[in-house]
Amino acid sequence: MTDLEDFRQQTRQWLEENCPKSMRTPMRSEADACWGGRNAKFISEDQKNWLDAMAAKGWTAPEWPREYGGGGLDKDQAKILKSEMARIKARPPLQSFGVWMLGPALLKFGSEEQKKRFLPPIVRGEIRWCQGYSEPGAGSDLASLQTKCEDKGDHFLINGQKIWTSYADQSDWIFCLVRTNREAPKHLGISFVLFDMASPGVSTKPITLISGKSPFCETFFDNVKVPKENLVGTLDRGWDIAKYLLTHEREMIGGSGGSSSASRSLGEIAVLALGANENGELIDTSLRSKIASAEMDGWAFLLTMERAKDEAKAGQGVGARSSMLKYYGTELNKRRFELMMASKGLSALQWEGEASKDGQLARQWLRTKGNSIEGGTSEVQLNIISKRILGLPDPKVV
Amino acid sequence: MALIYTEEQEMLRDAAKGFLSDAAPVSAFRALRDNGDALGWSRDLWAQMAEMGWAGILVEEQFGGLDFGLGGAALILEEMGRNLTASPFLSSSVIAATALRGASEDTKSNWLPKLAKGEAVIALALEEGVKHDPSAVSMSAEKSGNGYRLNGQKSYVFEGLQADGLLVLARTGGQAKDVDGLSLFMLDANANGIVSEQIKLLDSRNYANISFDNVEVSGGDLIGEEGAGLSMLEPALNAGRIGLSAEMLGASLACFETSIAYLKERKQFGQIIGSFQGLQHRAAHLYSELELVRSAVLKAAQDFENAPEHAAMIASLAKAKSGEVAILAANEGVQMLGGIGMTDELDMGLYMKRIRAAQELLGDGWFHSNRFARFRGF
Numbered sequence: 001m002t003d004l005e006d007f008r009q010q011t012r013q014w015l016e017e018n019c020p021k022s023m024r025t026p027m028r029s030e031a032d033a034c035w036g037g038r039n040a041k042f043i044s045e046d047q048k049n050w051l052d053a054m055a056a057k058g059w060t061a062p063e064w065p066r067e068y069g070g071g072g073l074d075k076d077q078a079k080i081l082k083s084e085m086a087r088i089k090a091r092p093p094l095q096s097f098g099v100w101m102l103g104p105a106l107l108k109f110g111s112e113e114q115k116k117r118f119l120p121p122i123v124r125g126e127i128r129w130c131q132g133y134s135e136p137g138a139g140s141d142l143a144s145l146q147t148k149c150e151d152k153g154d155h156f157l158i159n160g161q162k163i164w165t166s167y168a169d170q171s172d173w174i175f176c177l178v179r180t181n182r183e184a185p186k187h188l189g190i191s192f193v194l195f196d197m198a199s200p201g202v203s204t205k206p207i208t209l210i211s212g213k214s215p216f217c218e219t220f221f222d223n224v225k226v227p228k229e230n231l232v233g234t235l236d237r238g239w240d241i242a243k244y245l246l247t248h249e250r251e252m253i254g255g256s257g258g259s260s261s262a263s264r265s266l267g268e269i270a271v272l273a274l275g276a277n278e279n280g281e282l283i284d285t286s287l288r289s290k291i292a293s294a295e296m297d298g299w300a301f302l303l304t305m306e307r308a309k310d311e312a313k314a315g316q317g318v319g320a321r322s323s324m325l326k327y328y329g330t331e332l333n334k335r336r337f338e339l340m341m342a343s344k345g346l347s348a349l350q351w352e353g354e355a356s357k358d359g360q361l362a363r364q365w366l367r368t369k370g371n372s373i374e375g376g377t378s379e380v381q382l383n384i385i386s387k388r389i390l391g392l393p394d395p396k397v398v
Numbered sequence: 399m400a401l402i403y404t405e406e407q408e409m410l411r412d413a414a415k416g417f418l419s420d421a422a423p424v425s426a427f428r429a430l431r432d433n434g435d436a437l438g439w440s441r442d443l444w445a446q447m448a449e450m451g452w453a454g455i456l457v458e459e460q461f462g463g464l465d466f467g468l469g470g471a472a473l474i475l476e477e478m479g480r481n482l483t484a485s486p487f488l489s490s491s492v493i494a495a496t497a498l499r500g501a502s503e504d505t506k507s508n509w510l511p512k513l514a515k516g517e518a519v520i521a522l523a524l525e526e527g528v529k530h531d532p533s534a535v536s537m538s539a540e541k542s543g544n545g546y547r548l549n550g551q552k553s554y555v556f557e558g559l560q561a562d563g564l565l566v567l568a569r570t571g572g573q574a575k576d577v578d579g580l581s582l583f584m585l586d587a588n589a590n591g592i593v594s595e596q597i598k599l600l601d602s603r604n605y606a607n608i609s610f611d612n613v614e615v616s617g618g619d620l621i622g623e624e625g626a627g628l629s630m631l632e633p634a635l636n637a638g639r640i641g642l643s644a645e646m647l648g649a650s651l652a653c654f655e656t657s658i659a660y661l662k663e664r665k666q667f668g669q670i671i672g673s674f675q676g677l678q679h680r681a682a683h684l685y686s687e688l689e690l691v692r693s694a695v696l697k698a699a700q701d702f703e704n705a706p707e708h709a710a711m712i713a714s715l716a717k718a719k720s721g722e723v724a725i726l727a728a729n730e731g732v733q734m735l736g737g738i739g740m741t742d743e744l745d746m747g748l749y750m751k752r753i754r755a756a757q758e759l760l761g762d763g764w765f766h767s768n769r770f771a772r773f774r775g776f
Contacts, residue, residue, distance in 0.1 A: 267776025292771040303693035307401040385682035
């Protein structure tokens with residue numbers, strides 16, 4: 001107990017000395033985020049110093065082992081670091097698919113050499129990673145992916161196309177699912193490989209969404225040569241790694257559905273926009289009851305996230321529950337944005353101009369429509385719940 | 399505080415599960431109904447529950463109770479909901495025991511030991527209209543000597559028939575719908591001028607309409623200050639709402655588990671119907687909703703004990719959410735079972751009826767979503 005208290009004191013003091021003042025203000029927009037990488041553009045000297053200081057401690061990946069550049073903290077210490085950063089409103093020093101996704105996969109499935117080679121640059125924010133999963137013909141049925149990876153003796157040769165690759169146009173390396181075996185059942189012919197996006201034959205093209213500009217890209221591979229030591233895990237068994245990572249991703253996306261008790265409620269937003277009667281109740285009574293229902297579900301959902309965490313800590317609970325959280329959270333988020341749009345009426349339709357921050361609300365509303373598609377559609381999550389939690393038999397596929 | 403059950407609560411739940419599924423399963427309730435039992439519950443069974451300490455679960459130890467907390471009571475009610483167990487537990491041990499916390503020492507020592515032993519059953523005589531509305535009280539309590547004289551009607555009093563004591567909310571000032579001017583009294587149900595009349599509702603439980611004709615009560619029977627009855631009653635109402643939420647969660651789970659079992663067994667078109675996606679997705683959706691209900695009920699019971707400032711809001715959340723999902727669970731249950739789900743021989747209909755009643759008691763989903771919205775400032 002006192003060890004943890006010491007750790008808290010030391011962490012607090014270190015943050016006080018090393019977190020620049022300008023990094024203790026809320027990020028104004030996506031442009032303030034730091035993603036690192038070979039071509040990193042820092043918005044200020046402070047942002048760079050903050051990343052370097054945190055990276056030197058390994059605190060951009062607090063729980064990774066020290067030998068791979070991580071912070072080597074245990075769960076309790078990591079929690080303290082998080083709460084001390086929140087206390088001074090410190091910005092995250094680094095946003096990184098390397099930290100969130102590839103790292104955990106390498107720690108579990110990578111060789112010693114791969115861990116030593118790839119993890120430390122992730123911690124330092126030197127290499128920016130993207131994820132090559134979906135293909136034009138492989139969305140919900142991800143395991144039917146066709147990007148071809150041939151064994152050419154001293155190297156692999158990759159041909160095919162990925163889609164929905166977030167930030168592919170700005171990333172340095174990709175972790176990618178490829179087909180290495182066309183004879184085996186579809187789940188047993190997939191491999192997980194890493195390669196440099198600067199390799200000859202790689203090209204990218206950004207995708208514009210209904211909400212406007214997006215981080216998503218199409219990514220093309222035309223005779224890309226990949227060293228064989230860049231295969232992670234066993235040949236043809238990449239699906240195990242993919243599944244492991246999808247669970248991670250689901251948990252990240254599902255978290256968007258709740259409304260925190262601290263933030264302004266949907267109801268209050270509607271009252272500001274539309275007005276209240278003498279009792280302070282929203283004047284539009286049918287909208288009010290719909291908002292109340294969404295708000296209550298938001299609370300109950302947040303409580304369920306909390307309970308899932310507490311149960312996991314106590315060694316109880318069901319693993320496949322991340323599917324339930326992903327399903328419910330994203331559907332709820334869509335409901336919330338529908339009501340937000342209704343509350344703001346015609347003004348919510350604004351698409352350009354300073355008053356609406358270039359249609360921020362309308363674009364966010366449109367963007368939420370993708371929440372129940374990305375990371376496994378709602379329908380796929382319901383399939384997973386049916387099968388893994390309820391034990392219902394597989395539907396007959398026609 | 400972690401949002402999970404404590405070890406003591408888990409033990410209590412296991413005990414309740416074992417006892418109720420053994421001694422008070424749905425078939426026991428069905429027998430009470432078929433025999434037209436006016437009391438609607440079994441005195442023998444209630445005595446056994448009291449023996450285990452359940453009757454006094456919320457009563458302080460000095461009056462012979464367990465003082466175990468609402469979290470435990472909610473777990474018992476969940477199991478009662480699962481088994482459709484009829485008993486005066488909600489009325490007497492949850493609502494009345496909570497309301498009596500604010501009573502004088504005399505009133506407490508008069509009633510609580512009997513209540514904790516299960517020897518006295520107390521019902522709440524509150525409603526006068528067809529929708530729950532604690533301030534819509536016209537029943538009068540006029541000053542009379544050192545006490546009061548009560549006149550009026552109360553309707554849909556659950557466990558009101560053959561009750562030993564009655565908690566009565568009556569008007570000592572103001573007019574119907576005024577929040578002020580209401581006072582809470584603890585009455586002997588056998589006092590002169592009280593007449594109870596049985597009403598039969600769809601869930602075959604114990605309900606009564608009760609009339610009060612010049613009923614004399616002493617000043618000592620007043621709970622709390624004159625005119626402050628509604629705020630005295632508020633915690634008891636919230637405890638009751640959380641209790642009903644827990645009961646509906648248990649009943650919903652019973653509907654859900656029965657439906658899933660049937661989906662795994664029934665064959666049509668040469669296949670198990672549980673392999674049809676049209677049914678799978680509805681089942682998976684219901685599963686998700688039930689997870690939310692459990693979180694809300696658990697949190698409501700925790701906050702009732704530990705964070706009274708949030709208790710009312712979370713109680714409304716729990717009551718509204720559990721009611722909505724319980725109706726879904728019962729409707730899906732009948733639909734998934736198909737024709738046999740409509741028959742009286744199966745239990746699904748019994749659950750549907752009890753859920754309909756539990757949803758209406760102490761405020762339905764609209765009442766509570768309205769109340770939640772007010773707490774949230776819109």
